[in-house]
Amino acid sequence: MVGVEDLSYHRNKNTLSPSLFSLEESLAELSSLVSTAGLTPVASLTQRLNDPNPRTYIGTGKVKEIREACEAHETCTVVFDNELSPRQLKHLENEFGGRDLSSDKPLIKVLDRTALILDIFAQRALTREGQLQVQLALQVYRAPRLTKLWTHLERQSGGNGVGLRGPGERQLEIDKRLMRDRITELKKEIDAISSHRSLHRKKRSQLNLPVVSIVGYTNAGKSTLMNLLSASSIYADDLLFATLDPTTRRADLGHIQAKALAAAPPGTPPAAPISEILLTDTVGFIQKLPTTLVAAFRATLEEVAESDVLVHVIDVSSDSWEKREQSVLDTLEEINAGGKPVVRVLNKIDAVPYTENGNSGRLRAEAMMLGTGEDTVAVSAKTGEGAEDFVECLRKALQGLLKDIEVVIPYSKGEDVNAINEVGVVDKVDYRENGTYIRGKVPPALFNSLAKWAVDESSS
Numbered sequence: 001m002v003g004v005e006d007l008s009y010h011r012n013k014n015t016l017s018p019s020l021f022s023l024e025e026s027l028a029e030l031s032s033l034v035s036t037a038g039l040t041p042v043a044s045l046t047q048r049l050n051d052p053n054p055r056t057y058i059g060t061g062k063v064k065e066i067r068e069a070c071e072a073h074e075t076c077t078v079v080f081d082n083e084l085s086p087r088q089l090k091h092l093e094n095e096f097g098g099r100d101l102s103s104d105k106p107l108i109k110v111l112d113r114t115a116l117i118l119d120i121f122a123q124r125a126l127t128r129e130g131q132l133q134v135q136l137a138l139q140v141y142r143a144p145r146l147t148k149l150w151t152h153l154e155r156q157s158g159g160n161g162v163g164l165r166g167p168g169e170r171q172l173e174i175d176k177r178l179m180r181d182r183i184t185e186l187k188k189e190i191d192a193i194s195s196h197r198s199l200h201r202k203k204r205s206q207l208n209l210p211v212v213s214i215v216g217y218t219n220a221g222k223s224t225l226m227n228l229l230s231a232s233s234i235y236a237d238d239l240l241f242a243t244l245d246p247t248t249r250r251a252d253l254g255h256i257q258a259k260a261l262a263a264a265p266p267g268t269p270p271a272a273p274i275s276e277i278l279l280t281d282t283v284g285f286i287q288k289l290p291t292t293l294v295a296a297f298r299a300t301l302e303e304v305a306e307s308d309v310l311v312h313v314i315d316v317s318s319d320s321w322e323k324r325e326q327s328v329l330d331t332l333e334e335i336n337a338g339g340k341p342v343v344r345v346l347n348k349i350d351a352v353p354y355t356e357n358g359n360s361g362r363l364r365a366e367a368m369m370l371g372t373g374e375d376t377v378a379v380s381a382k383t384g385e386g387a388e389d390f391v392e393c394l395r396k397a398l399q400g401l402l403k404d405i406e407v408v409i410p411y412s413k414g415e416d417v418n419a420i421n422e423v424g425v426v427d428k429v430d431y432r433e434n435g436t437y438i439r440g441k442v443p444p445a446l447f448n449s450l451a452k453w454a455v456d457e458s459s460s
Ligand SMILES: Nc1nc2c(ncn2[C@@H]2O[C@H](COP(=O)(O)OP(=O)(O)OP(=O)(O)O)[C@@H](O)[C@H]2O)c(=O)[nH]1
Pocket: 216, 217, 218, 219, 220, 221, 222, 223, 224, 225, 235, 236, 237, 238, 239, 240, 241, 242, 243, 244, 283, 284, 285, 347, 348, 349, 350, 351, 379, 380, 381, 382, 383
């Protein structure tokens, strides 16, 4: 594994921004990615560069060092934590191990970070849509890399005069067209599945339940939290990108609230009941993931975009948790989901190391929350600790979304009255000649469907 810090941004601040993460943090993450992809990391090398070499990205001394490390470890793959141009990939492969004479395949394969992530995605995608999305992401990744692959033929053609197209150029055009066709085809197929899903969502919205999506950095514990809250059994594992396809479950959090009430000191007034919710588990985010690839995960993006509240799960047992949190917030911003109400969940408090003065993980997480406001809770999705606090925090966030209504609902539309009772808060009820008068608060979706019965008696 090779990590390179490009220091040229110090000279040219406008063109490149430094990464949030240190070289070492980023390499540690690359090591997890490598393991997740099924490879065994054997060595890691770093370089801080003032001027990346256009041919090999790293300096010639480092190239030699890596070649020697490959020989010593009998390695067959070198993974770069940075994005490399196709030309750099090819030169590096030639430098490290050369090519097999019969197949022309490199003896030592060089991958960059994005290619590695795509490889993991390809291994993990289980649904048809997930697989199509990965293929689309692969094409999007390859498209700009196509141009340079045929330049060696270009040079052979000799002369670049008008009308004298070299074989390289022709082949490039054919390849570009094939790729465009494939991208169009994939998008069409994904569109078809997506419109099916949007129909499904429409049906779902008739339930008038608040929609909550669990988002966060990869491996933060999103699926584990989902399983805890909805008593489901989604695949959760100590892998990056264990989840690729979003899953939605109807979750009744009332039982967690009831548990809190039973444990509370006598005389504690019961909290207002939390309604049932629709809870979605989504694909995790990671730093340095090009937005074009994030965009390929449309199912996740659509779910996030249509949520009323986001639950942001943060693994506080990681030393990089703050940077990861920032990286997720940046990604949410990029996909235009930045303005939604967020419940911050500081997860894995059971795994936070004991601090020197003997405080438990729970205390440390609480200390981290000082001054962060009401929207943050500390939990362990694994042990269930803090689940009640989480439910209370989510209830408050959902309550903040409720809109005031004042309606008279005809007696023939009893289902609308039931809907208000189920998911809203009722302040006043009156039985009138023309129907049931209700004043109260309801979630935005129900508010819209009740608009036709609205009356305004606030002035009287
Ligand atoms: N100790 C501890 N481990 C946890 C906790 N929550 C989750 N984990 C572990 O962390 C790992 C990742 O959990 P997941 O729920 O798969 O994480 P995720 O955010 O869904 O990950 P991706 O789908 O890969 O993005 C698993 O090994 C979990 O058992 C927790 O509260 N405490």
